[in-house]
Amino acid sequence: MHLLVFEYSSIYYDNTLLSEGFNMLKSILNDLAEDDNINVDYLLNSKLSIGINKFNCITVDNNLISWLKCNSYMYDYCIFIAPEDDYIQYNISKILEENDVKIIGSTSHASYICTSKIRTYENLKDIKKIPTYKIDLNSNDDLNYEKIGEFISKYHTCIIKPDNMTSSDYIYKIHSIDELIIKLEIYEKNNIKTILLQEYIDGKSCSVSIINTHTYFNVICINSQEIIDENNKILYHGCKTPIDHPLKNEIIKISKNITSQISGLYGFFGIDYIIKDNMVYLVEINSRFTTPFIVLSDIASENLTCSIIDGVLNDNLNQINLENNSGTFTKN
CATH class of the missing domain: 3.40.50.11770 (Rossmann fold)
Known part of the structure; x- marks a missing residue:
């Protein structure tokens, strides 16, 4: 091999x-x-x-x-x-x-869908999604400030972010059209053309770590996400894994539904959520290895990478035991 x-x-x-x-x-x-x-x-x-x-x-x-x-x-x-x-x-x-x-991972088909957050939303049915307004800076037709203003007025506080970027750079909290226009200038300068305006859900951020094969689906764990608000700039700072969560069964059910709707999500990948008032909102799918893997590879009772390889190649999924351990990763 x-x-x-x-x-x-x-x-x-x-x-x-x-x-x-x-x-x-x-x-x-x-x-x-x-x-x-x-x-x-x-x-x-x-x-x-x-x-x-x-x-x-x-x-x-x-x-x-x-x-x-x-x-x-x-x-x-x-x-x-x-x-x-x-x-x-x-x-x-x-x-x-x-x-x-x-x-040893997701196919190009799954990657293509997950490359865009809005495309991911469009490919999923019966999943709770964050209310979203798409802004395309390549098209003047989408810069309807009246509609954008109505969206902001409806939700009062919004998040604005690129549609297709991995890093938490360029994610901002805004409250008005004037603030939005300032952020759009930043996106223009950095050649970011497709932007999402979303309702700000003041909840808890979490993610799930999944191993999926052609036959077997396993949520290894739920992870907390440390999200920092620095003067209305939203930054990812790290994670703790695993965590107990009162909505564990519901989160696993939703994650399995999402995975079943997007063909080609294989190997290790993650799904991000925001949870508020017992409602689980999908944020995005990361169709690749994600940060919690760093912690999980240390605390898992089995060799995690070799288990993933065995799962993808032989359609076999070993039980991943975390032995009641937990760990954290801080972005540095």
């Missing part, structure tokens, strides 16, 4: 995502180091070092796509983590699929 492993920010040295991404990469490689039957190559920026001599490290600085087009055909399987931004995850998935590399 020849396996390729990489994480996008650890190749492009992206400081916005590097804290989480690099640590997820290390967790995956540490798990794989326990299995002598897997031949692993991993990709990394020359400025970084993992320190696992058992595997072959290939330096790829800022030319991942061209490298994959030329070399990915040599591998049987691939585990990778990449952001949804600008279809990055989707495009990588397509290259791997076209080169007959089996992805």
Whole structure:
């Protein structure tokens, strides 16, 4: 079994995502180091070092796509983590699929749907979603400030954020058209064209970590999310996992329904929610490894990465026991 492993920010040295991404990469490689039957190559920026001599490290600085087009055909399987931004995850998935590399994770189809939060909403039925107004800066038709003003007046406090970005950068709380116009100028300067205006749900943020195969579905755990409001800028600061939740059964039921409606969600992935007054609102689906994996790989009784590989390749899902442990990850 020849396996390729990489994480996008650890190749492009992206400081916005590097804290989480690099640590997820290390967790995956540490798990794989326990299995002598897997031949692993991993990709990394020359400025970084993992320190696992058992595997072959290939330096790829800022030319991942061209490298994959030329070399990915040599591998049987691939585990990778990449952001949804600008279809990055989707495009990588397509290259791997076209080169007959089996992805230990979601297909390009699932990635395409989850690349856009509004597209995700449009593909789901009977799921509680946050009231949303789409603003397309490429189209003057959508800049109807009368309708936008009505939306803000209806909900009083709103969240404005990019439709297709992974990082919590550029997420703001607003209360008026004037504040919205200021944020739209920021998006324009940063070439962000599709923006979502949503009702601000003053609830608790959480996520679920899932392993899914063709036959088996398992919510490994529910995770808390530490969300910080810094002068009306909303930032993700970290997570605690696992947590007990009074709506656990309802959250699992909703998560299974979501997963069943989007074909191709495989391997390890996460779904984010906001919960208020016992109502569970879908925020987004992350069709890839997510931050709680860093903690889970340490506290799980089984080798989590190898369990995921076994699940995807052999349609077999081992019971993941967290042994009453918990842990936290803080973005640094």
